[in-house]
Amino acid sequence: xxxxxxxxxxxxxxxxxxxxxxxxxxxxxxxxxxxxxxxxxxxxxxxxxxxxxxxxxxxxxxxxxxxxxxxxxxxxxxxxxxxxxxxxxxxxxxxxxxxxxxxxxxx
Amino acid sequence: xxxxxxxxxxxxxxxxxxxxxxxxxxxxxxxxxxxxxxxxxxxxxxxxxxxxxxxxxxxxxxxxxxxxxxxxxxxxxxxxxxxxxxxxxxxxxxxxxxxxxxxxxxxxxxxxxxxxxxxx
Numbered sequence: 001x002x003x004x005x006x007x008x009x010x011x012x013x014x015x016x017x018x019x020x021x022x023x024x025x026x027x028x029x030x031x032x033x034x035x036x037x038x039x040x041x042x043x044x045x046x047x048x049x050x051x052x053x054x055x056x057x058x059x060x061x062x063x064x065x066x067x068x069x070x071x072x073x074x075x076x077x078x079x080x081x082x083x084x085x086x087x088x089x090x091x092x093x094x095x096x097x098x099x100x101x102x103x104x105x106x107x
Numbered sequence: 108x109x110x111x112x113x114x115x116x117x118x119x120x121x122x123x124x125x126x127x128x129x130x131x132x133x134x135x136x137x138x139x140x141x142x143x144x145x146x147x148x149x150x151x152x153x154x155x156x157x158x159x160x161x162x163x164x165x166x167x168x169x170x171x172x173x174x175x176x177x178x179x180x181x182x183x184x185x186x187x188x189x190x191x192x193x194x195x196x197x198x199x200x201x202x203x204x205x206x207x208x209x210x211x212x213x214x215x216x217x218x219x220x221x222x223x224x225x226x227x
Contacts (some may be wrong), residue, residue, distance in 0.1 A: 044190040046213060050212075094167050095156055095169040095170060098156065
């Protein structure tokens with residue numbers, strides 16, 4: 001199975017700050033990487049697909065990048081509504097695997 | 108407008124079979140490149156992918172549960188199904204279905220989830 005090592009496990013940041021969450025794949029997964037945001041009691045929401053493509057209706061302050069087997073989600077100009085848990089997902093090969101999640105809180 | 112909604116038994120006993128239904132609208136599982144997946148999440152924990160079914164009836168399962176999972180679809184009624192046999196308390200979770208698009212896409216629309224408790 002492909003392991004997705006996500007970091008940090010949690011972070012706290014102030015509004016308007018820039019935050020970055022990363023996922024390290026245990027092997028090459030190409031661009032088969034997506035990012036999700038999940039708020040308490042809600043289902044996950046797609047933010048980024050194909051490593052760098054912004055999903056429909058997602059604010060442009062969210063962006064994804066790739067460097068080799070490391071993938072990053074950057075949130076520019078953090079807003080209060082960005083709190084939640086963020087997950088990466090690889091669907092390069094079965095079984096699809098999620099990162100363990102990053103809990104983002106605002107100061 | 109794409110929507111998905113899961114339904115299930117709520118509670119069942121160990122060793123029983125869990126049957127879940129995903130009823131969707133706004134897309135067709137007979138359309139090239141479309142799929143539906145099932146993902147679960149124990150309370151307070153992370154996400155686990157379970158299975159996918161595609162427009163051409165291709166099916167993929169998580170090997171960690173493969174022998175216990177069966178995914179199927181009813182294209183005419185816009186439904187997808189997941190059965191999990193021989194459940195135990197570790198299967199207690201919220202179960203989600205989600206639309207899956209081919210190519211570089213991912214799970215782009217999710218249902219609200221259905222909570223399933225396995226308890227004697």
